[in-house]
Amino acid sequence: MKAAVRQVYGPPEVIKLEEVTTPAPGDDEILIRVAAASINLGDWELLTGRPLFISILAHLFTRSQRYEFAPTSVTAGKGGFFAPKAKILGTDLAGRVEAVGNDVTRFRVGDEVFGMADAFGAFAEYVCVSGKAPIVHKPASMSFEQAAALPQATHIALQGIRDKAQVQPGQSVLVNGAGGGAGTLAVQLAKLYGAEVTGVDGPTKLDMLQSIGADHVIDYTQQDFNRNGKRYDVILDMAAYRSVFESRRSLTSSGIYLMGGGSGTATWQSALLGPVISKLGNGRVAFLLAESRPEDLLDLGELFEAGKVAPVIDRSYPLRDAGEALRRVGEGQGIGKVMIIP
Numbered sequence: 452m453k454a455a456v457r458q459v460y461g462p463p464e465v466i467k468l469e470e471v472t473t474p475a476p477g478d479d480e481i482l483i484r485v486a487a488a489s490i491n492l493g494d495w496e497l498l499t500g501r502p503l504f505i506s507i508l509a510h511l512f513t514r515s516q517r518y519e520f521a522p523t524s525v526t527a528g529k530g531g532f533f534a535p536k537a538k539i540l541g542t543d544l545a546g547r548v549e550a551v552g553n554d555v556t557r558f559r560v561g562d563e564v565f566g567m568a569d570a571f572g573a574f575a576e577y578v579c580v581s582g583k584a585p586i587v588h589k590p591a592s593m594s595f596e597q598a599a600a601l602p603q604a605t606h607i608a609l610q611g612i613r614d615k616a617q618v619q620p621g622q623s624v625l626v627n628g629a630g631g632g633a634g635t636l637a638v639q640l641a642k643l644y645g646a647e648v649t650g651v652d653g654p655t656k657l658d659m660l661q662s663i664g665a666d667h668v669i670d671y672t673q674q675d676f677n678r679n680g681k682r683y684d685v686i687l688d689m690a691a692y693r694s695v696f697e698s699r700r701s702l703t704s705s706g707i708y709l710m711g712g713g714s715g716t717a718t719w720q721s722a723l724l725g726p727v728i729s730k731l732g733n734g735r736v737a738f739l740l741a742e743s744r745p746e747d748l749l750d751l752g753e754l755f756e757a758g759k760v761a762p763v764i765d766r767s768y769p770l771r772d773a774g775e776a777l778r779r780v781g782e783g784q785g786i787g788k789v790m791i792i793p
């Protein structure tokens with residue numbers, strides 16, 4: 452099969468289109484022919500190895516991939532502790548089940564599915580996922596592209612807006628990084644639950660944010676939402692590049708600040724200090740660590756079929772241009788999800 456392969460952390464140029472062996476599913480595995488994959492900012496972070504703590508976590512917790520690369524491959528002779536485990540990146544995908552292991556009963560060959568590859572590898576013609584991976588049947592009215600645009604963003608947005616923040620009608624919700632994959636879904640969900648929603652992102656994304664329902668938009672290059680004198684019941688921060696303590700001042704007294712993505716400092720502040728500072732003064736602070744849950748994908752599928760939520764798709768690239776597609780995400784040019792079509 453063809454796959455977008457890299458051997459080291461680095462810029463998009465380290466990715467090459469290569470021929471590698473198609474993995475054969477073990478007893479508890481599913482082989483999926485990828486029809487569409489989408490890029491998350493996390494793929495860019497794992498490509499470049501920045502922030503460092505993301506790469507370290509991924510290295511510790513990622514299952515090893517088992518591909519055979521040609522002797523001429525960019526991976527030849529590369530390995531060791533400091534080499535990335537995920538030679539083929541990509542988690543979010545949609546496609547058709549090509550083969551199933553003996554112990555798999557949830558799926559049959561030919562089923563149309565979407566979800567997340569649990570050892571990466573979605574930027575390829577085929578990917579093997581474990582039976583425990585968050586993969587579900589694709590709703591019939593959802594295209595493969597739409598389905599592949601959803602998985603990781605779904606977990607973050609549903610678990611942030613619905614489960615942790617439990618957004619109620621009439622509440623004021625601010626989504627920072629609202630124009631990204633998770634942010635665009637979070638804006639739509641907060642509107643669905645009856646909130647007044649403010650979306651914060653760069654100038655090129657503000658029209659799109661209004662088109663998906665944001666009541667107010669803030670261009671972060673022009674205005675700091677922490678200094679506009681407003682207070683919010685819920686802040687979902689997908690681009691926390693400032694101190695969590697600063698953002699907390701924008702909460703109402705019973706509000707909640709959820710840190711979903713951003714700098715290492717903001718991550719540690721919210722994860723380690725959040726429980727302590729939540730007991731002192733204004734509002735609560737928490738780190739949102741989204742779990743991969745198949746039931747979330749089913750819930751979002753239902754909302755999609757009811758016409759209540761839809762992914763925002765930027766553009767699609769062929770597999771051979773995976774590096775360019777990743778660059779578009781890393782440099783923040785995409786308006787909505789950037790797709791790879793093998």
Ligand SMILES: NC(=O)c1ccc[n+]([C@@H]2O[C@H](COP(=O)([O-])OP(=O)(O)OC[C@H]3O[C@@H](n4cnc5c(N)ncnc54)[C@H](OP(=O)(O)O)[C@@H]3O)[C@@H](O)[C@H]2O)c1
Nearest residue numbers: 492628630631632633653671690711712713739740741783
């Ligand atoms: N919490 C979890 O469980 C979890 C799980 C997976 C991933 N993540 C993390 O979640 C984060 C977001 O993921 P995503 O896929 O939604 O990313 P994304 O699609 O790239 O969206 C991020 C958005 O934030 C905007 N942005 C950048 N700097 C900003 C700033 N200073 N203020 C406001 N907005 C800003 C970006 O726009 P421009 O760059 O164009 O300005 C972009 O639209 C990533 O850091 C990822 O690692 C979290």
